[in-house]
Amino acid sequence: MRKDLAGKTTVIIGGSSGMGRACAMAFGQAGARVFIGARRREAVEKVAAEINAQGGQATGRAVDVRRRADVLAFFDQVKKEWAQVDILVYAAGTNIPEREIKVLSEESWQDLLETNLSGALHCTQAVLPLLPDETGLVIYISTGASRHADRSGVAYQASKRGLDGIAFGAAQELKGERGLRFSVVYPGMCNTPLLDKRPVPTPPEVRAKILQPEDVAEACLYIALQPPRVYIPELVIYPTCQ
Numbered sequence: 204m205r206k207d208l209a210g211k212t213t214v215i216i217g218g219s220s221g222m223g224r225a226c227a228m229a230f231g232q233a234g235a236r237v238f239i240g241a242r243r244r245e246a247v248e249k250v251a252a253e254i255n256a257q258g259g260q261a262t263g264r265a266v267d268v269r270r271r272a273d274v275l276a277f278f279d280q281v282k283k284e285w286a287q288v289d290i291l292v293y294a295a296g297t298n299i300p301e302r303e304i305k306v307l308s309e310e311s312w313q314d315l316l317e318t319n320l321s322g323a324l325h326c327t328q329a330v331l332p333l334l335p336d337e338t339g340l341v342i343y344i345s346t347g348a349s350r351h352a353d354r355s356g357v358a359y360q361a362s363k364r365g366l367d368g369i370a371f372g373a374a375q376e377l378k379g380e381r382g383l384r385f386s387v388v389y390p391g392m393c394n395t396p397l398l399d400k401r402p403v404p405t406p407p408e409v410r411a412k413i414l415q416p417e418d419v420a421e422a423c424l425y426i427a428l429q430p431p432r433v434y435i436p437e438l439v440i441y442p443t444c445q
């Protein structure tokens with residue numbers, strides 16, 4: 204087991220599947236204590252149990268990032284267990300098949316904005332008092348779709364471009380003031396359950412060639428392993444075939 208993050212505390216939001224789950228596993232294997240949140244309690248507890256079975260230290264707890272009160276209660280629990288949070292990874296996100304502007308419903312628009320954008324704000328504001336000055340780090344999983352227009356849908360693209368606003372705005376305010384770092388990771392197409400929400404199914408031969416969740420987790424780990432003097436505001440990671 205790698206021990207590069209031994210002694211560090213990490214909260215992974217959206218850790219029940221896909222890239223968030225892979226981050227939880229990678230950070231846990233690197234020696235960090237990991238607190239995993241997502242809506243499905245059984246799923247986050249299962250990921251935590253897998254990390255603990257490998258000799259790591261992990262806890263899973265349900266949280267719905269769309270509900271501010273829920274997020275505050277989640278971080279209250281984290282605070283009770285740990286004095287501080289060294290790293291937050293925000294990997295929660297969603298999309299919908301009915302994503303084209305001509306069919307997008309008001310309800311779906313709200314849901315995507317709340318999950319992909321407002322949830323990130325709730326979690327960032329909740330973790331700020333727990334991040335240590337000079338070393339604290341927040342990593343947001345965005346998407347390549349927020350850098351280059353694609354067909355992922357207007358609600359998805361709007362929410363993810365908004366995520367840049369949270370990350371870059373917070374960095375402007377808090378990097379100089381407290382030495383906190385806010386990094387955005389922009390992955391291309393990745394083989395996770397989110398692909399099941401595409402309007403057209405992604406064939407297995409494509410899934411095999413695109414990014415795997417572990418590739419994105421390694422990128423996040425790379426950011427987390429940098430010394431505090433090193434700041435990586437943006438990291439783009441695409442599959443070669445994209």
Ligand SMILES: NC(=O)c1ccc[n+]([C@@H]2O[C@H](COP(=O)([O-])OP(=O)(O)OC[C@H]3O[C@@H](n4cnc5c(N)ncnc54)[C@H](OP(=O)(O)O)[C@@H]3O)[C@@H](O)[C@H]2O)c1
Binds near residue numbers: 246295318346394
């Ligand atoms: N897959 C891709 O091709 C791709 C490419 C670029 C960027 N991304 C982004 O990568 C991030 C991770 O997605 P993924 O591909 O790994 O998909 P995923 O496997 O579907 O993971 C999404 C995660 O978000 C959590 N989540 C969703 N709504 C939530 C809510 N209201 N409250 C708390 N947690 C919530 C899910 O857990 P619960 O369902 O248990 O709540 C799950 O853990 C997303 O932001 C996505 O937009 C994906």
